[in-house]
Each structure stands twice: as structure tokens, then as C-alpha cells.
Amino acid sequence: MNAVLVLLIGCAIxxxxxxxxxxxxxxxxGVDDSKTTPAHELEDGMDYVxxxxxxxxxxxxxxxxxxxxxxxxxxxxVFGWVPVVLWVLIGGIFFGAVHDYGALFASIRxxxxxxxxxxxxxxxxxxxxxxxxxxxxxxxxVVAAFxxxxxGTFQATYVDGVLDEAASANNASVAMISILxxxxxxxxxxxxxxxxxxxxxxxxxGVIGIVVCLIIGLNFHPIYLSNxxxxxxxxxxxxxASVAPVWILLQPRDYLSSxxxxxxxxxxxxxxxxxxxxxxxxxxxxPAFTGWVDTISATSLGTMFPALFVTIACGAIxxxxxxxxxxxxSKQLDHEKDxxxxxxxxxxxxxxxxxxxxxxxxxxWQEYLDGLRTPTTVFATGLSRMVACIPGLAATQPTVQxxxxxxxxxxxxxxxxxxxxLARYMFxxxxxxxxxxxxxxxxxxxxxxxxxxxxxxxxxxxxxLGMTGxxxxxxxxxAANQLLAALxxxxxxxxxxxxxxxxxxxxxxxxxxxxxxxxSLFQTxxxxxKLIAAGAETVDWGTYAQAIxxxxxxxxxxxxxxxxxxxxxxxxxxx
Numbered sequence: 001m002n003a004v005l006v007l008l009i010g011c012a013i014x015x016x017x018x019x020x021x022x023x024x025x026x027x028x029x030g031v032d033d034s035k036t037t038p039a040h041e042l043e044d045g046m047d048y049v050x051x052x053x054x055x056x057x058x059x060x061x062x063x064x065x066x067x068x069x070x071x072x073x074x075x076x077x078v079f080g081w082v083p084v085v086l087w088v089l090i091g092g093i094f095f096g097a098v099h100d101y102g103a104l105f106a107s108i109r110x111x112x113x114x115x116x117x118x119x120x121x122x123x124x125x126x127x128x129x130x131x132x133x134x135x136x137x138x139x140x141x142v143v144a145a146f147x148x149x150x151x152g153t154f155q156a157t158y159v160d161g162v163l164d165e166a167a168s169a170n171n172a173s174v175a176m177i178s179i180l181x182x183x184x185x186x187x188x189x190x191x192x193x194x195x196x197x198x199x200x201x202x203x204x205x206g207v208i209g210i211v212v213c214l215i216i217g218l219n220f221h222p223i224y225l226s227n228x229x230x231x232x233x234x235x236x237x238x239x240x241a242s243v244a245p246v247w248i249l250l251q252p253r254d255y256l257s258s259x260x261x262x263x264x265x266x267x268x269x270x271x272x273x274x275x276x277x278x279x280x281x282x283x284x285x286x287p288a289f290t291g292w293v294d295t296i297s298a299t300s301l302g303t304m305f306p307a308l309f310v311t312i313a314c315g316a317i318x319x320x321x322x323x324x325x326x327x328x329x330s331k332q333l334d335h336e337k338d339x340x341x342x343x344x345x346x347x348x349x350x351x352x353x354x355x356x357x358x359x360x361x362x363x364x365w366q367e368y369l370d371g372l373r374t375p376t377t378v379f380a381t382g383l384s385r386m387v388a389c390i391p392g393l394a395a396t397q398p399t400v401q402x403x404x405x406x407x408x409x410x411x412x413x414x415x416x417x418x419x420x421x422l423a424r425y426m427f428x429x430x431x432x433x434x435x436x437x438x439x440x441x442x443x444x445x446x447x448x449x450x451x452x453x454x455x456x457x458x459x460x461x462x463x464x465l466g467m468t469g470x471x472x473x474x475x476x477x478x479a480a481n482q483l484l485a486a487l488x489x490x491x492x493x494x495x496x497x498x499x500x501x502x503x504x505x506x507x508x509x510x511x512x513x514x515x516x517x518x519x520s521l522f523q524t525x526x527x528x529x530k531l532i533a534a535g536a537e538t539v540d541w542g543t544y545a546q547a548i549x550x551x552x553x554x555x556x557x558x559x560x561x562x563x564x565x566x567x568x569x570x571x572x573x574x575x
Contacts, residue, residue, distance in 0.1 A: 003284045003359040004276035006081070007269070010089060010355045014348045017093035022344040025098065028502040029105060033337040038112030038330060046245045048112060051332040052199060053341065058255030060329045061346045063418040064100075064321045065261060066146075066411045068314025069353040071375040074361045076311040077368075078296040079304050080289035084358050087308055091316030092351035095509040099485055100321045101344040102492035102506070107326035108333055114422075115326045115491055116429050122495040125434075127563045131487060132430045134556055135323060138480050139423035142320065143238070143462025144470035145477070146416040151231045151466075153409040154178070156224035168224050170402065174409050175230075177217030181410070182237075184209045185253030193247040206256050214403070228467065234416070235463040241417040242424055242455045246332060250418070257414050264407045265349075267400060268356045271386035275363070280389040284362030296369065302523065306516040310478040315354025317513065319484025320419075321347065327422040356383070380404035420458055427454040472542025476550055479520040483557050486513035490564040497568050514561055518554060525550040 039050040051059070076084050106118050116135065120128035154175040156168040188206050191197040225233070241249055294301040301307040309316075325343055333339060357375075360382030361368055372378055384401035388394045428438050428449045438449035447453055493506035528547040531539050 002276065003362055004273055006085060006284070007272050007352075007355050007359055010085060011352050013089055014092065014351055017089075017097070018345055018348050021093055022097065022101070022340050025101060025344070025505065026340055028505070029102075029496065030501060031105065031336050031339065033335050035336055037108055037333045037336060039332050039334060042111060042331075045247070047328075048331045049245065049247050049251070050334045051246075051251050052334060053338045054203075055199070055251055055255045056329060056332050056334070056338065057342050057346065058258030059251055059332070059418075060254075060324060060342050061349060062254040062257045062261065062411060062414045063324045063328070064314065064318070064346065064415075065350060065353070066314070066415040067149075067376060067408050068318060068320075069350045070357045070379045070408060072312035072315050073354045073357040074368075074375040074378050075297075075301070076308050077286055077358060077361050077365075078290060078294045078301065079308055081284055081286040081358060081362065082288045083304060083308055084312065085355070087312055088315050088351050088354045088358075091309070091312070092348055092354075094505075095513070096317035096321070096351070096485075097344045097347040098505060098509060099317050099489055099492075100325055100347045101339060102496075103322035103488050104325035104330055104333070104339050104343040105336075106492045106495050107330035108336065108339065109495075112331040112333075113326070114425050114429060115322055115488055116426060117434070118326070118495055119491050120434055122491065122498050123560075123563050123567050127560055129430065130556055130560055131491075132426050134480075134487075134553070135484060136423055136426045136430070138319070138477070138484055139323065139419050139426065140458065140461045140465065141470060141473070141477055141480070142419045143416065143423065143458065144464075144466035145474060146412050146419065147231060147234050147238070147463050148466040148470060149412045150234055150409070150416060151227050153412070154225070154230045155227040158226070163224055165224065169221065170405075172221035172224055173217045174406055175223055175225075176221040177213050177406065178410060178413055179223075180213040180217060181210075181256070182249070182253060184213060185249055185256055188256060189248045189252035192252065203255075206252075207259055210256060210259060214406075218402075231463055231467050235459050238417045238420045239455055239459045242420040242458075243451045246328070250328070250421070251332065254414055254418075257410060260407045260410060264404060265353060265356065267387065267404070268353075268360070268383045270390075271383045271400075272356065272359045274390035274393075275386035278389050278391070280386070284359065285365035286358075286362045298373070306520045306523075309513075309516045310482050310520050312354065313478065313481055313485075314350055315357070316351065317482070317485050317509075319481045319486075319488055322485065322488035323422045323426075324418060327425050328418060360386075376405060376408050379408070420455065420462065423458040423462070424451060424455045427458060469542070472540070473545050473549060476521075476524065476546055476553070479517050479524065479550075480553055482513055483517035483521070483553060486510055486517055487557070487560055487564075489513060490561065490568075494564050494567045503568070514557065518557060521550050521554045521557075525554065 039048050042048045073084050103115060110118050110121060116128050116132040119131045154171055157164045188202055192199060192202050292304050301311060357379055360379045363382040363386055368378055380401045383404060384397045387400050388397035431445045431448050441449055489506050489510035493503045493510060496503035525547055528543050531543055
């Protein structure tokens with residue numbers, strides 16, 4: 001299939017979905033721009049801070065993007081390009097974007113509180129506790145993974161205890177650029193929110209600053225530290241960043257970071273189209289369909305159902321997005337009308353990035369089969385070679401490849417401290433009764449709900465797990481993340497039904513995602529139990545943890561699904 005046509009037709013379908021289906025949803029749900037958003041009603045200069053739509057779009061998109069829409073499609077390409085494209089387009093328009101938009105809208109109508117509070121108000125207090133425990137544990141795993149990934153992209157290489165400066169140069173550049181970026185974001189926040197600098201002027205200066213940071217970091221990078229040292233530094237950073245006012249770091253850093261991602265997508269788009277025009281990328285080498293079972297990967301993904309729908313998460317639907325939308329984005333939304341472009345539109349931009357990732361792996365498919373399996377490397381290699389096909393740009397291939405890797409790495413850090421802040425919200429809300437804030441409680445609950453204490457507990461758990469082997473239980477994350485999406489769909493569906501709005505567009509997505517995740521969890525549980533029963537040499541604590549946690553998640557999903565369905569279909573309405 002022609003890669004250019006896949007990208008252009010796919011993007012056209014996504015735009016049509018945004019205009020028609022997204023617009024229809026806004027009417028069905030009663031989006032009303034005359035209503036005051038929580039960012040204005042509860043403005044506190046800390047978490048509730050109104051942000052202009054472009055700034056908030058930058059935060060939201062930077063937080064949900066990361067490496068997800070790149071990794072998933074590249075790994076799932078083993079089933080063929082047709083299943084990937086169909087799931088990205090259908091899943092993105094009718095599942096993921098509905099999920100993201102609904103979660104954000106439900107949160108702003110519940111005073112900007114997380115989905116845990118929406119569950120409490122519309123399904124029940126017991127369901128809230130279960131949902132928050134599940135969400136918090138998932139976020140701790142995200143913090144562990146992203147902290148480890150970021151430390152890995154920063155760390156120096158040592159050979160027999162001696163620093164290998166040449167091998168460490170790229171990582172040192174990434175670390176230096178990230179540090180400079182944080183400093184620049186703080187200055188940007190102070191200028192815009194405390195000195196009244198016009199956003200347009202600050203944006204132009206900020207984009208120039210991004211280029212300066214890149215130039216400095218690529219040529220001056222004196223910091224060479226080990227993985228463990230970086231893990232400690234990252235832990236301190238996210239502890240501070242997650243309790244700092246959003247205007248001083250989170251908003252400006254994510255806004256500026258989004259230009260890196262937009263730039264990456266423009267470069268990728270030019271590469272795909274340019275390579276197609278020059279005749280170098282007329283046809284993707286990926287077969288249209290390879291079969292129902294993965295026989296290509298070194299470690300097989302298994303059967304296409306449910307593997308395809310668990311592997312491609314951020315490019316189609318991801319539960320993590322609902323936590324971002326209902327956790328940080330809803331507390332900064334300036335107008336209700338901004339919810340559609342930020343949540344629904346942001347998801348569809350991720351879908352476009354997923355299609356670009358598919359084109360990238362299609363360009364170097366044979367190398368992928370021969371063992372080039374790291375998704376970020378595949379993405380950067382494929383797209384940089386496409387750009388190099390354009391007349392006059394052949395010499396840019398190494399630079400473009402390095403910049404693409406750098407951009408992907410930068411977004412892991414963005415998602416990391418957003419996940420930490422979200423986990424803090426969840427931890428606090430677990431101890432609060434409906435309508436309470438952490439300022440209303442006393443005794444041990446006041447201590448546990450203190451923002452610094454809640455964040456410190458999260459950082460210790462997340463970074464500690466990242467340093468001691470989160471990979472042992474990471475295989476559960478895909479199913480857990482998609483289960484979270486199913487529960488978020490269930491929650492928003494219940495709320496819309498309670499307020500008398502059309503919620504039928506949620507029926508198929510929530511039922512499908514529940515079946516997908518329960519099937520995936522069942523496969524994981526049975527596989528681990530068989531290994532334990534057989535006394536396999538590969539059995540360690542991770543095998544037992546996956547079996548136990550997988551069973552708990554399976555039961556949790558069943559309980560919450562029953563509770564939610566009683567509200568949606570059984571007439572058990574909450575006030």
C-alpha cells in the first residue's frame with residue numbers, strides 16, 4: 001500500500017471525525033461555554049489555574065503523548081498494516097477520542113476532580129475506593145517505568161568502571177537539553193504569569209530558546225552521571241515539580257515542549273510525503289495482513305485478539321489519558337468549548353502520529369524483521385531516511401535521527417511528573433469524603449492528604465520500584481491501562497445517564513474494552529500459573545506478582561462493571 005495515501009487519507013478521515021462526530025458529541029452532552037469552569041471558580045494559584053487553549057493543549061498533548069503512539073503501532077505491525085490502520089482510525093474516532101473528551105467533560109462538571117470522585121458521585125463510594133486503588137497502582141507503575149526510561153536516556157556509559165565519554169555523549173546531550181529546557185520553562189512562566197508578557201511574544205522567544213537549548217546541549221554537555229544517580233535526581237525533581245504551582249513549570253514547560261512534538265510531526269510528514277514523491281516510499285513493505293497469530297516477534301504477542309487492542313493504546317485509546325484529562329487538564333480549562341480541541345482533537349493528533357509510526361516501520365521493514373526492534377530507533381531511523389531521500393537533504397539523516405530520538409525522550413520526562421501529580425491527587429482523594437478537600441480534614445488524614453506527604457509517598461514507591469525491577473510486572477501494564485480506559489468509559493456513561501444525557505455512544509466502546517482487557521488478563525494469569533505449576537526455571541517473584549495482581553485486576557474489573565451496569569441499565573441512579 002502507498003504510504004503517502006495511508007497517511008493522507010487517514011488524516012482526512014481523522015479531520016472529518018473531529019468536525020462531525022466531535023461536534024455531534026458536544027451537542028449531545030450539552031457543552032455550554034457560558035458555564036464557569038473549575039479553573040475560574042476554584043482558582044488557587046496552585047492546581048486550579050486558567051490556561052489559554054494553546055497552552056493547555058501543549059500540556060495535555062505533551063502529557064498523553066510520550067512514546068505510546070510510536071511504540072504501539074510499530075510493535076503491532078507484525079499483524080499487518082490493515083489491522084493497525086483500522087484500529088487507529090476506528091478506535092481513535094469512536095473509542096479513544098470519546099473516552100478522552102468524556103473524561104475531561106465529566107471532570108469539569110465535577111469541580112475539576114478526578115474520575116475517582118465522578119465514580120463516587122455516580123456509582124458509589126465503594127466503587128470509588130476500588131477505582132482509586134487501581135488507578136494509583138497503575139500510576140506508580142508508570143512513574144517507575146518513566147523514571148527508569150528517563151534515567152536510561154541520561155546515564156553515562158562505563159566500561160570496567162571507566163567513563164566512556166564517546167559512548168555517553170548522546171545521553172549527556174539529552175540530559176543537558178532537558179535541564180536547560182526546565183530552566184527556560186520557569187523563566188517563561190514567570191514572564192507570562194507574573195510579568196504580563198504577551199503570550200504571542202513569549203511564544204516566539206520561547207521557540208527561539210528551544211533552538212538555542214538544542215544547539216547548546218548538542219555541543220556542550222559536561223554532566224556524566226550513572227543511572228542510579230540520575231534516578232535519585234529525577235526523584236527529587238518530580239517531588240518538587242509535582243507540588244509546585246502549575247503556572248511556574250507544568251504549563252510553560254509542556255507548552256514549549258509541544259512545539260518539539262509538532263516539529264517532529266512536521267518533519268515526519270515531510271519525510272513520508274517527500275519520500276513518496278521521489279519514488280522511494282511508494283509502497284510499504286509491510287504485508288496487509290500476516291495472520292491471526294504473531295509469528296514474527298522474537299517474543300510473540302500472541303493472537304491478534306486481544307493483543308492488537310492492548311498493544312496499540314495511545315494511538316487509539318489509553319486509560320492514562322482519562323487520568324490526565326480529569327486530573328490536571330480539567331483544573332486549567334479556561335472555557336468549556338476548549339474541551340473539544342484539547343481532548344478530542346488531542347487524541348486524533350496522536351492517531352496521526354500512530355499512522356506516521358506505521359509508515360516509518362514500513363520504510364525499513366526488512367531491517368525490522370532482521371532484528372532492529374527498539375521502537376524509538378525504528379521510528380527515528382525510518383523517518384530520517386525518508387527525509388534523506390528528498391533532493392538536497394541526504395546529509396541531514398544523522399541530525400534528523402538524533403533530533404527525533406531526543407524529542408521522544410523529552411516527552412517521557414513530561415509524562416513522568418504529570419503522572420506523579422496525578423498519583424498525588426488520587427492518593428489524597430482516597431482519604432477524603434465527598435465534597436471535602438485536603439484543607440478540611442484533621443488528624444492522620446490531614447497528614448496523609450498533605451500534598452508534600454502524598455507526593456513523597458508516591459515518589460518513594462515509584463522510584464524505588466524503578467530501581468528494583470519494575471520490568472518484572474510491566475507486562476501487566478498494557479492490560480491494566482486498557483482496563484482503566486474501559487472503567488473510565490463506564491464511569492462517564494453512568495454520569496451522562498444520571499443527568500439525562502445521551503450515553504449510548506459509550507455502550508460498544510466500554511463493552512469491547514472490557515472484553516479485550518479481561519481476555520488479556522485471563523491469558524496472562526493462566527500462562528503464569530502454568531509456569532508456576534510446571535516449576536519452570538524462569539519463575540521468580542515477578543511471575544507470582546503477575547499472577548496475583550492479574551487476578552486482583554480481573555476481579556476488580558468484574559466488580560466495578562457490575563456496579564456501573566446497575567446504574568446504567570438497572571435504574572440504580574445516584575443523586
